[in-house]
Amino acid sequence: MAVRSLSRSLRGISALVALLAVGAVGCSEVVEDAKDGAKKVARQRSVFSLNPGDCYNPNGKATEGEAVAIEIVPCAEPHQAEVVGEFTLDEGKAFPGNDAIWAIADERCPAEAQKFSPDTWALPKGVEIFYYTPTTESWATGDRAVSCSYTKETGTITGSLKAGPEASKPEQTAYLKGANAVYEALWTTQPEAENVEDDLDGYKAQAKAVAAALDAHLEGMKDIEGVETGKLRAKLEKTAGHWKKAANAADSDAFYVAYDPAFTGLDPKATVAARKELGLATTVPADDAEVWAG
Structure with a gap:
């Protein structure tokens, strides 16, 4: 943003x-x-x-x-x-x-x-x-x-952007807190080097931060009921494992092997069904959709 x-x-x-x-x-x-x-x-x-x-x-x-x-x-x-x-x-x-x-x-x-x-x-x-x-x-x-x-900058807004009472349900709050933290960890720790070989330690630090945020997200989701939310939780558990492998990679080749499923595991499109179940917005923001389009 x-x-x-x-x-x-x-x-x-x-x-x-x-x-x-x-x-x-x-x-x-x-x-x-x-x-x-x-x-x-x-x-x-x-x-x-x-x-x-x-x-x-x-x-x-x-x-x-x-x-x-x-x-x-x-x-x-x-x-x-x-x-x-x-x-x-x-x-x-x-x-x-x-x-x-x-x-x-x-x-x-x-x-x-x-x-x-x-x-x-x-x-x-x-x-x-x-x-x-x-x-x-x-x-x-x-x-x-x-x-x-x-x-x-272009166009206007009609109505307030402040979240209403419907967005304060405990399960929605828990989900959004964890999900926002995961993506914040991903983007705020992004190394400046384009290639992993040029900053392996930086990329491993990013992976460690994302893995920690995912663990916290999963902890917050454990008490949320729902079939689709359960499916997403299981998927994110596997994704967290890939990020942990990337964080502990011995070299750049090992990092790449773990990073591919780690990054694709955070594809926001995979969260749409759970978001719908929770009563949250289901349209992936254009910028995010473009990033995960490849």
Whole structure:
């Protein structure tokens, strides 16, 4: 999942409102445009006022840069973003720098997003994680907050992305917690070297992390009833064994032999039947489907 950053700023807001002179009575389109413009201005809020659950539209394209104000909108209306969480950075006298702050946000914001919307399969296509962070200027005034959002650069979202009561059933929570941790272990520990021969220890460390996450996932699934969930659990037990063999491989050849069934054993398509049984989303995200398509 792509993560980008939006920084805040204390620079003042200068709202330019164009006044349209209606030359003829009955120009309803012009009047409606004027009403929409007035509504947008009335909804302007400081970026510092964002709270979890707020739906909003950035003033401008959501890319790296500085932001001062946003347009708060009801979540029932089409919008581009929703705040999914926030956290406070450790106090410090000196500004740590953008890279240091972004490194923390890269780790913390996905975790906040998962708490807000545990089933990532249920998210609309094209949703990404963005965040607002302090700038040098705002840090000097005591700003330490990071606001995490789900954002669509293209198109809009209608309705809140927050998981409802139906997603808080114990079996769903247990499954999603374990499944999310497995894929997080797989991707966050991916070595930079493309070839196993160039970093066997790095790939073995990745295999060890995935095996540990699978063990925890299996432990969480043991009390979940259901035929399809039972089948998936049996499959993942074998998959965990392959990851453990990869973690203990004596050389790159042995690693490759274990890695192939280990990786294919995590194919998300194999979880669809169990997800359906648990009442979770069943459409494999496009990015995941492409990875396991080969």
